[in-house]
Amino acid sequence: MMPPAIACVDLVRRFGTFTAVDRITLQAHVGSVFGFLGPNGSGKSTTIRMLCGLLAPTSGQAIVDGIDVARDPESVKRRIGYMSQKFSLYEDLTVRENLEFYGGIYGIGRRGRRARIDETLERTDLTDNPDTLVRELSVGVRQRLALGGALLHRPRILFLDEPTSGVDPISRRRFWSLIHELTAEGATILVTTHYMDEAEQCDRIALIRSGKLVADGSPADLKRELMPWPILSIDCANPFEALDIIARTPGVRDAALYGVHIHAVVEDTAVADALRTALEASGHAVYRIEGVAATLEDVFVAAAEGDADA
Amino acid sequence: MEFVVECDRLTRAFGRRVAVDALTLQIPRGEVFGLIGPDGAGKTTTMRMLTAIMAPSSGSARVLGLDVTRDGEAIKERIGYVSQRFSLYGDLTVGENLEFFADLFQVPPDERPERTERLLAASRMTPFIRRQARDLSGGMKQKLALACALIHTPEVLFLDEPTTGVDPVSRRDFWRILYGLVGDGMTLVVSTPFMDEAVRCHRIALMHLGRMLMCDTPDAIRARHPDEVDLEAAFIRLIRDTESSS
Structure with missing residues (x-):
């Protein structure tokens, strides 16, 4: 069994009395996409900075490609690619010039650099506009360029910090296609995101809250373990008043409004009959009740149950 | 008046770039309306025009029957606005921020204690009344921003990407509060890039590069x-x- 490409073992980082990362243990296997989810300020970026060798841990270990990052950060930096949130591009340079710049930073020899840049432009679909200034580019194109910058030196391990933040849906899809291509070729990618549909595409995800790991597993496993109950979507008259009736029906674990529908987590799909009866008895016409799949949002809410919100 | 928000070919350009392109829509009272799209779609610019903090280049808009260009100040007294970036005072406490906004909106002093208490209780922030705003988590900051936007009991609430960067639990909590407001008759205009938030709206406008591609209920669009x-x-x-058609 191959060792993991990325691992954290009881990783801790404190800043004075504040514990930003509180004993995080996780693993990303070679050729996988690992998703890191959590609110801003939860410790995701601090964890990534430790994995990239930009920040030393307070205790515990960060291991990338078999190397203890704290002991040999420079070796790690050569093997990884990092794409930051908001992309770190030079607005007054062109696409090609930005890649030239990054090529220089990663120590790609002048001779091979042109070929490598052309290869990267192909890969990230930027062959149409290599001489356009970055400030003229849309967010979706900048995103591809920023990824290109992280891929120039052909790293086996990539850290992508909110790479699709604010990007249009078509570019997001294209980006994720590229991520899957890269992992199919054996790269390991750790990505942070706020988009639940992206989290669904990860092989494994970890949810971090206040520096602690709250859930860790494949999307399917997490749904099975944390949200084993069926969810019904109810479409009825006067959903505001109906919510109370639904919440109080025996067999309903939780109910919440979702636009004009109500989502009810139930012990069993048979509760649908009891719901229909209760609603009709109180004068709320029932238009439709159907089962819906649990989302990762449901999973995280279930996982975070019991955590104080402060 | 039938609609609380009306836009008629509302347009805003910045030099050659058209940020909002002939937007036409109507929002009835009590609706949760979503402006959906990524960065650059024109959501924030639209909100700024509707909240009368930016003038349109052409076209018109009315909020609560008042023209955004001519009656901006009157509109501001009757609407609430929660911006994307945290714009409260980090070094003031929760209570002090609320007091500040109550002053700004000239909320009568005798009404303040009851309103403050109710708003804090609804967002479960009562225990944090003396905490400095900068020490609150992202989710709590947004709830405070919401409370400050509600202190003068607005009729329409504009929220610009209110749950971006907030965790799913806080987001769910936030929406529970929002639905409560709608139940009491408020109209909400929310912008978001997230589809799973779009489906929480009654009707949505899908926006792309300043243009509205479609406006309907999420179910109807599907x-x-x-x-x-x-x-x-x-x-x-x-x-x-x-x-492909352009």
Whole structure:
């Protein structure tokens, strides 16, 4: 069994009395996409900075490609690619010039650099506009360029910090296609995101809250373990008043409004009959009740149950 | 008046770039209306025009029957606005921030204690009344921003990407509060890039590069694209159709 490409073992980082990362243990296997989810300020970026060798841990270990990052950060930096949130591009340079710049930073020899840049432009679909200034580019194109910058030196391990933040849906899809291509070729990618549909595409995800790991597993496993109950979507008259009736029906674990529908987590799909009866008895016409799949949002809410919100 | 928000070919350009392109829509009272799209779609610019903090280049808009260009100050007294970036005072406490906004909106002093208490209780922030705003988590900051936007009991609430960067639990909590407000008669205009937030709205306007591609309920949009697996796929189809026909 191959060792993991990325691992954290009881990783801790404190800043004075504040514990930003509180004993995080996780693993990303070679050729996988690992998703890191959590609110801003939860410790995701601090964890990534430790994995990239930009920040030393307070205790515990960060291991990338078999190397203890704290002991040999420079070796790690050569093997990884990092794409930051908001992309770190030079607005007054062109696409090609930005890649030239990054090529220089990663120590790609002048001779091979042109070929490598052309290869990267192909890969990230930027062959149409290599001489356009970055400030003229849309967010979706900048995103591809920023990824290109992280891929120039052909790293086996990539850290992508909110790479699709604010990007249009078509570019997001294209980006994720590229991520899957890269992992199919054996790269390991750790990505942070706020988009639940992206989290669904990860092989494994970890949810971090206040520096602690709250859930860790494949999307399917997490749904099975944390949200084993069926969810019904109810479409009825006067959903505001109906919510109370639904919440109080025996067999309903939780109910919440979702636009004009109500989502009810139930012990069993048979509760649908009891719901229909209760609603009709109180004068709320029932238009439709159907089962819906649990989302990762449901999973995280279930996982975070019991955590104080402060 | 039938609609609380009306836009008629509302347009805003910045030099040659058209940020909002002839937007036309109507929002009835009590609706949760979503402006959906990524960065650059024109959501924030639209909100700024509707909240009378930016003038349109052409076209018109009315909020609560008042023209955004002529009656901006009157509109501001009757609406609330929660911006995307935290814009409260980090070094003031929760209570002090609320007091500040109560002053700004000239809320009568005798009404303040009851309103403050009610707003804090609704967002479960009562225990934090003496905490400095900068020490609150992201989710709590947004709830405080919401409370400050509600202190003068507005009729329409504008929220610009209110849950971006907030965790799913806080987001769910936030929406529970929002639905409560709607139950009491408020109209909400929310912008978001997230489809799973779009489906929480009664009706949505899918926006792309300043133009509205479609305006309808999430269910209706999905029904009109039966071959597409979800709302996002339908949105992508609309974008592609628009681009291929232009």
